[in-house]
Amino acid sequence: MYNNMMLEERLFGLIGKNISYSFSKQYFLNKFNKENITKTRYGIFDLAYINNFEHILRKYPNLQGVNITIPYKKEVIQYVNYLSDEAYAISAVNTIKIKENSLIGYNTDIFGFKKTFAKHLLSTHKKALVLGNGGAAKAVIYVLKQLKVPYLIVSRNKKGDISYKEINEILLNQYKIIIHCTPIGTYPTTDQYPLIPYQFLTKDHYLYDLVYNPLESKFLKKGTESGAIVKNGLEMLYIQGELGWDLWNH
Structure with a gap:
């Protein structure tokens, strides 16, 4: 279960498979420290299968956005409610914004x-x-x-x-x-x-x-x-x- 402190924090993260190599978490931790961004966390969600993404969404109600990396940039689209023009054009998503229970997919790559x-x-x-x-x-x-x-x-x-x-x-x-x-x-x-x-x-x-x-x-x-x-x-x-x-x- 979640304590009040965890629910007060904004959570972001990276979705992928075998992604221990990623620099993303350290990059955002450095950003949070440098810019004095508080009550915000960035996590690594290493998923063996893309359908485990649903479990992540249920487990972390304070999750507000995720980056998507190999091998799920195409597979994750099935969970997205809306796509940006670029993401739609190439059928690949690397960034998801979670707002009011809707998932919006973008491609910033x-x-x-x-x-x-x-x-x-x-x-x-x-x-x-x-x-x-x-x-x-x-x-x-x-x-x-x-x-x-x-x-x-x-x-x-x-x-x-x-x-x-x-x-x-x-x-x-x-x-x-x-x-x-x-x-x-x-x-x-x-x-x-x-x-x-x-x-x-x-x-x-x-x-x-x-x-x-x-x-x-x-x-x-x-x-x-x-x-x-x-x-x-x-x-x-x-x-x-x-x-x-x-x-x-x-």
Whole structure:
């Protein structure tokens, strides 16, 4: 049962699976301390199955908003009452506002990715390979369409445009942007990386990894060794986190 102190606190949190690596909780704790935000908590809700989300909603009546991460950005939509235009367009939600028993779904990944990705684009970066086809990839593809950057989706299953085995030197000479949208290489499996022919990367390539823990994944390290421009997902996390906070509170 809940004591009065717990019910007086505002609660926010992160929904995902195997998310002990996440920086989200520490980010918000630092924000609360720095900005003197009181009677507010941020928790980690590591769910083995998305249907456990209903249990979280019942257990924590003071829950006012959640971030959503891998692998539930698409599956969580079944619990949402309303979707923002962006979330509806890509069928992926990474932020939910809970207000008067209604759940409103947003996608702040779009804004966070666009702002951090676009500022490193060069004239040589004309086409992109998107590694993965999950909820995070949906936001990336939405931005690439806005920026009019042609792309191919690379996937291990038949849902992509091409498979990893089809990436070769000829393709990489044309597609100089490579955006990694899967959890491969995330802590604790930091020795893993997408299986692409890194020997064909050059200084004209641009590698963006949505992974932020570790700060330099094996994917980015291999890009750095080839002289490529590299960018991790930490700044994107912070930007979408701030936008989510604004949505929860205004």
